[in-house]
Amino acid sequence: MKKDLLVIDDDKFVCKGISSLLEKCYSVKYALSGKEGIEKFKEISPGIVFVAYLLPDIDGLEVVNELKRINQDADLIFVTGSGNMELVIKALRAGVFDYIEKPIQSEILMASLRRLETFQMLEQ
Numbered sequence: 001m002k003k004d005l006l007v008i009d010d011d012k013f014v015c016k017g018i019s020s021l022l023e024k025c026y027s028v029k030y031a032l033s034g035k036e037g038i039e040k041f042k043e044i045s046p047g048i049v050f051v052a053y054l055l056p057d058i059d060g061l062e063v064v065n066e067l068k069r070i071n072q073d074a075d076l077i078f079v080t081g082s083g084n085m086e087l088v089i090k091a092l093r094a095g096v097f098d099y100i101e102k103p104i105q106s107e108i109l110m111a112s113l114r115r116l117e118t119f120q121m122l123e124q
Contacts, residue, residue, distance in 0.1 A: 008037030
């Protein structure tokens with residue numbers, strides 16, 4: 001059975017790109033806003049969540065904080081296009097496992113997922 005993976009990003013092309021890249025291994029769902037992402041997170045309790053920083057309603061750090069409030073063990077990967085290290089450090093302190101920068105490169109995304117999956121196996 002495939003693990004659920006949630007992508008929260010306002011760019012539908014990013015969501016569909018990640019979905020097509022990972023659909024063999026994961027059941028990928030996506031949300032185009034922070035609030036929609038939080039609701040889907042509550043519904044499906046995904047094993048992994050990608051959270052973009054720039055969202056149309058609330059910023060990704062707020063989403064990260066809310067997801068961690070709902071489930072402190074949630075495994076999150078932060079996605080940012082800014083390259084702003086201060087922002088990345090805030091996200092890491094808020095509890096994200098890793099971060100990747102836009103434009104998303106498939107090999108970097110896959111490497112991040114492999115590290116997270118290894119971490120998840122070690123936690124069990």
